[in-house]
Amino acid sequence: MKKILFVCLGNICRSPSAEGIMKHLVKEAGREHEFVIDSAGILSYHQGELPDSRMRAHAIRRGYNLTHRSRPVRIADFYDFDLIIGMDDRNMADLKERAPSPEALKKIHRMTEYCTRFTHADHVPDPYYTGAEGFEYVLDLLEDACAGLLKL
Ligand code: 4NP
Numbered sequence: 753m754k755k756i757l758f759v760c761l762g763n764i765c766r767s768p769s770a771e772g773i774m775k776h777l778v779k780e781a782g783r784e785h786e787f788v789i790d791s792a793g794i795l796s797y798h799q800g801e802l803p804d805s806r807m808r809a810h811a812i813r814r815g816y817n818l819t820h821r822s823r824p825v826r827i828a829d830f831y832d833f834d835l836i837i838g839m840d841d842r843n844m845a846d847l848k849e850r851a852p853s854p855e856a857l858k859k860i861h862r863m864t865e866y867c868t869r870f871t872h873a874d875h876v877p878d879p880y881y882t883g884a885e886g887f888e889y890v891l892d893l894l895e896d897a898c899a900g901l902l903k904l
Pocket residue numbers: 760761762763764765766767797878879880
């Protein structure tokens with residue numbers, strides 16, 4: 753069983769999309785029994801909320817129905833998950849600061865590590881203050897990285 757937690761700042765744009773895409777790919781591959789997939793945010797500001805309506809609108813056009821409710825990262829996540837995957841430098845630094853042990857620290861990875869098409873991307877940018885192209889680019893990167901993750 754592989755347990756994967758996707759993390760971004762607000763848990764309303766990037767990480768719930770990563771969760772939705774990964775669940776979709778895993779289901780398509782008939783491998784649901786092999787994975788636990790969830791997402792969380794560094795901030796608790798949006799706790800309980802569905803993903804941003806713009807993110808949901810872009811995602812549904814590609815067949816991803818995002819139903820996750822925002823929640824903050826908990827210390828227990830560092831014990832419960834095998835991979836804790838951040839989207840950008842800030843997420844990586846915040847996660848590393850919260851890791852309760854050296855073992856937990858080793859679980860922290862960067863989403864773009866798994867890209868095989870967007871090999872020059874080093875982070876998944878926050879789309880919150882961008883337009884449609886920002887949300888589409890996030891989905892392009894996440895689809896690439898999730899496909900890479902599935903091949904691990
Ligand atoms: P996310 O985008 O980290 O991809 O969910 C953000 C959403 C909201 C905020 C920041 C980032 N915010 O500060 O409210």
